[in-house]
Amino acid sequence: MTFQESMPSGSFDGLSSGRRILLSTLSMQAGNGGVCAVARMTAGALSQLHHVTALACQDPGDYAVGEIAVRTYADRRLRFVLSNAIETARVSRVVYDHTATARAHFDSPFWRRPYALWLHGWEIWEPPPKKYVRAIERASLLLANSAYTVERGQQIARGKHVVICPLGTSTDEEPLQVGPSLGPPTVMLMGRADELFAKGHDLLIGIWPDVVAAVPDARLVFVGGGSALEKVRSLASASPARAAIEIAGFVADERLEAYWQRATVFAMPGFAEGFGLVYVDAMRHGLPVIASTEDGGQEVNRHGVTGFNVARSDRPALTDAIIHLLRDRDAASRLGSAGHELWRTQYRRTNFERRLLTALDDFLKAA
Numbered sequence: 029m030t031f032q033e034s035m036p037s038g039s040f041d042g043l044s045s046g047r048r049i050l051l052s053t054l055s056m057q058a059g060n061g062g063v064c065a066v067a068r069m070t071a072g073a074l075s076q077l078h079h080v081t082a083l084a085c086q087d088p089g090d091y092a093v094g095e096i097a098v099r100t101y102a103d104r105r106l107r108f109v110l111s112n113a114i115e116t117a118r119v120s121r122v123v124y125d126h127t128a129t130a131r132a133h134f135d136s137p138f139w140r141r142p143y144a145l146w147l148h149g150w151e152i153w154e155p156p157p158k159k160y161v162r163a164i165e166r167a168s169l170l171l172a173n174s175a176y177t178v179e180r181g182q183q184i185a186r187g188k189h190v191v192i193c194p195l196g197t198s199t200d201e202e203p204l205q206v207g208p209s210l211g212p213p214t215v216m217l218m219g220r221a222d223e224l225f226a227k228g229h230d231l232l233i234g235i236w237p238d239v240v241a242a243v244p245d246a247r248l249v250f251v252g253g254g255s256a257l258e259k260v261r262s263l264a265s266a267s268p269a270r271a272a273i274e275i276a277g278f279v280a281d282e283r284l285e286a287y288w289q290r291a292t293v294f295a296m297p298g299f300a301e302g303f304g305l306v307y308v309d310a311m312r313h314g315l316p317v318i319a320s321t322e323d324g325g326q327e328v329n330r331h332g333v334t335g336f337n338v339a340r341s342d343r344p345a346l347t348d349a350i351i352h353l354l355r356d357r358d359a360a361s362r363l364g365s366a367g368h369e370l371w372r373t374q375y376r377r378t379n380f381e382r383r384l385l386t387a388l389d390d391f392l393k394a395a
Contacts, residue, residue, distance in 0.1 A: 197375060218306050
């Protein structure tokens with residue numbers, strides 16, 4: 029396996045343009061999670077310089093992402109596979125958002141269309157199904173969201189050309205409020221709750237009585253839906269600190285800003301993030317971040333600079349980190365400010381777009 033980092037930011041000068049590209053995805057609808065968000069940002073980046081055709085296997089009802097019309101298939105997989113084959117013949121290169129969609133790639137004796145494939149993390153960390161391995165083996169270029177994703181999945185990606193292309197937020201705009209809230213000390217986790225509590229909902233609920241004992245007016249707020257949301261509610265209801273735990277559930281995009289403005293600290297001590305887009309969104313808002321040492325969050329969040337990375341097994345350390353930031357508003361502001369500067373210089377939308385187009389340039393020039 030060979031890999032390189034794609035870190036340039038700035039203008040698009042010197043990059044190839046005018047190629048016809050197929051972007052084939054699981055979903056591109058807003059609010060459908062991190063993989064979908066990356067697909068939308070990929071579409072936006074490609075459309076800066078190229079002609080993009082976009083397909084979404086799982087979504088119902090055609091829609092647009094910016095100026096790109098997205099054709100959808102409502103999980104009718106055979107129709108998706110057929111359309112993917114037809115559109116592949118009409119373009120010079122294909123980009124897939126996930127190994128699941130890359131399985132649909134069709135190579136004919138009459139034409140061959142190389143493809144690039146995004147790797148997000150969890151789908152290659154554990155031994156994946158053979159159908160996924162085959163999709164990875166056939167790719168001409170692998171795009172990884174972090175060095176952590178590559179290192180943990182190196183057995184699968186062995187022998188392939190991998191470019192590390194860190195992600196970014198979906199916007200360049202400054203938020204209405206930058207920095208920790210001046211209101212009640214509040215820790216927020218924004219993310220979907222799954223059956224494994226991969227984002228750390230259970231850990232935060234478990235330590236919250238100790239946090240409240242040290243900071244009596246501390247609040248814990250969960251924002252986001254998910255299949256295990258009711259389990260989160262049950263855990264919170266059983267906690268001695270239940271009065272200090274708020275579960276907002278799913279919140280529409282237009283209402284999220286109000287929750288960011290309430291937060292003092294963003295905490296998501298997970299174990300399944302290849303990158304963790306929400307960490308850079310927290311940095312955009314100037315919040316100190318608490319991540320774990322067990323996934324890609326440790327690469328995004330710089331320990332002691334933009335926040336703290338804590339072992340999930342070390343609950344006292346997690347508790348102490350939260351208490352420290354809730355008590356010491358100056359420290360929280362200092363870390364949050366460093367995070368905001370990191371977002372401004374590395375993780376804005378245009379930073380990501382330049383990185384991605386640079387990562388794809390040789391692949392597209394060969395068309």
